[in-house]
Amino acid sequence: MMKKTASVLAIAAIASTLMGGAIAYHPAKAMSITQKGEEKPSLLKQELPAAESEEVKLTIEDVVFLAVENNRDIKNAYLDRIVQRGDLEIAEDIFVPNLTPQFSIDSRRNAVGASNTDTRNAEISAEVSSRIPTGGELRVQWRGTGQNQETNALSGVDENSLTQNLQLSFEQPLFRGFGIDVNRASIEIARLNEANNILSLKSTIINTITNAIQRYRALLRAQEQLKIGQLALESAKRQLEITKAFVEAGRRAPVDIVEAEANVANREVDLLANENGLKAARSNLIEILDIDRNQKLVAGETPDLESPTSLEPSQLLQVALVNNPDYLRSQLRQKTAKFDLLLAEDRARSDLNLNIGYSLNSGNRIENTTDLRAGLTFSRDFGRQRQEEKQDVNRRRINLQQTQIDLQETRESLEIEVKDRIRDIEVDLRRVELARKARELSEQQFENEREKLRLGVQGTRLVDVLNSEDELVRARNRELDAIISYLDDLTRLEQTLGITLQRWNVSIDVNRS
Incomplete structure (x- = not known):
């Protein structure tokens, strides 16, 4: 476990502009499918170093936090959510009444000789329309008009009139467009799209976290490889000094110095490659975290093993079927295809509408009049339009069948992937055991x-020492690779199961504005 230092990372300083509560992260409560030892301290509340040369030690929890707060792909996904929520709200308002008020006023003057007539008109109207779940539409229109007319002739005639008109209409489809299921289908499709959008956001965050963790471990591997290279170089230099001493004492041939010097040179070449690999790993991690590229990031943990609590395929498959975003999206596509087929079949029906209307006219200068009527309207498409409707039904039906096949294929692929992940982990554990034993030997x-x-044992050559040292370096690197591969496979298993967010206790605010 790494100790905290005064110059280590403060996440709040890096992500100060992003703390809107979109993604809540609680490292102290993080869950895992693995059993871990003592919890490593999170360095989230310490300040970033001001100097470029200072090291910034990161825990894996810090990396997860920075990834979900800073990554640009996640930011773009949340911007998409603003439009997506608006689309859902519009779709769900299909049965909300529409009100259209209107008001107008005008004035005019007519002159005939010395006679002037002033006329003023005012009109106010309102229309309310509303759809109902059965497919019918109710419409109410009201209009009121007033007129004032004044004449300055000898007769001095003043005329005022007030009239109003009320119209009620109701149209109910009896074939095409009839039924609650048909008329609510657009809402259900919009909700399925919303669920799919949320799963896409979840998938983006899961993939980003997984990628960030793997890059963090790549940095960890590069650091350890550099340490191995440094130890090898120090050992080679010590061996060179010992060889020189032996040559001066007459115990070794001068040619052994050349071998020792060549070994030092080779170690320096390897170390240079290790340093370059470390810089590349650091740059890759900075890229996905979207932080200052001048920061000298250091992985503050050691590559320790985590023992999985359970690798039972049937249990993990059930977890994946409930949480894996790709499988859940496949289920949503099948449900959406069912509604698409329902709407296509409805569009292929004939039109038969029930129409009911009522109107009332009244005023202070006219008799009240009313009108009540009812009727049926029938229409049917023939020719090309009819063929297109049939073809659309066939297309939607085939699409539904394809989504069913895709769902089954996705399930089978998920089952295979879960088993592959489990097998990889089991193989990695065995690799770690063998690599550790090989390194010790x-x-x-x-x-x-x-x-x-x-000791100058007869038959012992310097080249034998150098060869054994080469093998030791390779053995240490093989053990390191096996451990990192094992940890990465655990992370990939969490990704496949769809529990990465639960693992790191990351919650998503789907209503972020």
């Missing part, structure tokens, strides 16, 4: 060869 072999050389 290589260390022992190297010490034996070095001791034999020191």
Whole structure:
């Protein structure tokens, strides 16, 4: 466990503009499918170093936090959510009444000789229309008009009139467009699209977190490889000094110095490659975290093993079927296809509408009149339009069948992927055990060869020591690779199961504005 230092990362300083509550992160409560030892301290509340040369030590929890707060792909996904929520609101307002008020006023003057007539008109109207779940539409229109007319002739005639008109109409489809299921289908499709959008957001965050963790471990691997290279170089330099001493004492041939110097040179070349690999790994991590590229990031943890609590395929498959975003989206596509087929079949029906209307005219200068009527309207498409409607039904039906096949294929692929992940983890565990044993034996072999050389055992050559040291370096790197591969496969298993957010206790605000 790494100790905290005064110059280590403060996440709030990096993501100060993004703390709108869109993604809540609680590292202290993080869940896992693995059993971990003592919880490593999070360094989220410490300040970033001002100097470029200072190291910024990150825990894996810090990396997850920075990824979900800073990554541009996640920011874009949340911007998409603003439009997506608006689309859902519009779709759900299909049965909300529409009100259209209108008001107008005008004035005019007519002159005939010395006679002037002033006329003023005012009109106010309102229309309310509303759809109902059965497919019918109710419309109410009201209009009121007033007129004032004044004449300055000898007769001095003033005329005022007030009239109003009320119209009620109701239209109910009996074939095409009839039924609650048909008329609510657009709402259900919009809600399915919303669920799919949320799953897409979840998938984006899961993939980003997974990628960030893998890049963090790549940095960790590069750091450890650099340490291995530094140790190898130090050992080669010590061996060179020992060889020189042996040559001066007459115990070794001068040619051995050349071999030792060549070994030092090779170690320096390897170390240069390790340093370059470390810089590349650091740059890759900075890229996905979207932070200052001048920060000298350091992985503040050690590559320790985590033992999985359970690798039972049937149990993990059930977890994946409930949480995997790709499988859940496949289910949503099938449900959407069912509604698409329902609407296509409805559009292929004939039109038969029931129409009912009522109107009332009244005023202070006219008799009240009313009108009540009812009727049926029938229409049917023939020719090309009819063929297009049939073809659309066939297309939607085939699409539904394809989504059913795709769903089954997705389930089978998910089952295979879960089993592959489990197998990879089991193989990795075995690799770690073997690599650790091989490294221990290589260390022992190297010490034996070095001791034999020191004691001057007959038949011992410097090249044997150098070869055993080469094998030790390779053994250490193989063990490191096995451990990192194992940890990455655990992370990929969490990604496949769809539990990455639960693992790191990241919550998504789907209503972020």
